Amino acid sequence: MARFWKRWRRSLLANIRVVILLWQRFRLSLSLFLAIIVLGSLILWLGYVHPQEGTRLTFPEALYAAFSMIFFQPSIPFPQGPLEILFFIIPILGLSIVAEGLLSFGVLLLDRRNPTGEWSMALASTYSGHIIVCGLGHVGFRVARQLVDFGQEVVGIEKNPQSPFLERLRRMGVPVILGEANHPEILEQAGVKRARAVVVATNNDLLNLDIVMHVRELNPEARLVLRLFDAELAERVGRVLGIHTAFSASAIAAPAFATAAIHEGVTHSFFLEGELLNLSEVVVLPGGGLEGRSVQEVEEMLDLSVVFHQRGGRRDMHPAAELRLEAGDKVVVFATLEQLKQIERLNCPRR
Secondary structure, eight states: HHHHHHHHHHHHHHHHHHHHHHHHHHHHHHHHHHHHHHHHHHHHHHBOOOOTOBOOOHHHHHHHHHHHHHTTTSSSSSSSSSSGHHHHHHHHHHHHHHHHHHHHHHHHHHGGGTTTHHHHHHHTTOOOOEEEEOOOHHHHHHHHHHHHHOOOOOEEEEEEETTTTTTHHTTTTTEESSSSTTTTHHHHTTGGOOEEEEEEOOHHHHHHHHHHHHHHHHOTTTTTEESOOOOHHHHHHHHOOOSSSEEEHHHHHHHHHHHHHHHEEEEEEEEETTEOOOOOOEEEOBBBBBBOBHHHHHHHHTOOOOEEETTEEEEESOTTTTTOOOTTTTEEEEEEEHHHHHHHHHHSSOO
16 A cells, blocks of 8 residues: 555656646647747737627627637637737737647657657756665666665666666656766756755766766755775775765675685675674574574573564564564674674574
């Protein structure tokens, strides 16, 4: 049910954005069209006299007559005198504006399937409080997809028109601006001045720093998340430039690779205040020391945290302290390497 409402809300927001986009794009044509109708109606209402009957028009009749004249189907007889020119001016101007609007609308509608075309730029101009992802490679695409799953509005920037992820982003409803993200005009097309946050995730450290500097100039209040390969550089940049979060891809990956090589079941590893912490899956073995113990007993005995429990198809993100573990249960623990060794030894079946 929650997924349905989430999808319905996203669809509603997308349709609202389309309406705003169409109004922004065609407001000049619509305003001119309405001005011709209203002005023509006023002139007919005040000055037109029926050539045979000598009667005047009511304002609704004048309004209908002006609208009909645009399509060369006047609902009133041709007048005598100065108003004759009105029967030529209204159709010429009206049809010109209608034709220009229809042509522009057709081009924009056909361009809607282009993930980096004019439609995307126009749609991005309607966003506010959104998140911009610079660089839509493997990392950037996954960040954008995760943000969409979180219900966030996302605009992407990518320099490679042949990127394999552009079409998938279009289907997700993410407008993509094609160009270098370190160009101020590209950032402005993505709505950087109205953005809530900017994720800089290209695979070039110098380019990422250049993008960050431009974002800081255009929107000093935006939250910045920066991807850098050099771990030391990421730490210094985050501290000196006041970036909210600077990640080194290699620093994030290295602990996970090393820990996974040592312990089976490790899913995530990271350093916190200089200490390596891990999330690891443990299956309770029959006859082992975990079987029959409560969650509280395991946590107090090994000084770790049990953050997830699964028994059959039932999952619990916050297992109760009194819950007793059974053979076949899967638990996820948050622990150091030494604590992982202890829980592995405890889980071994007794001989």
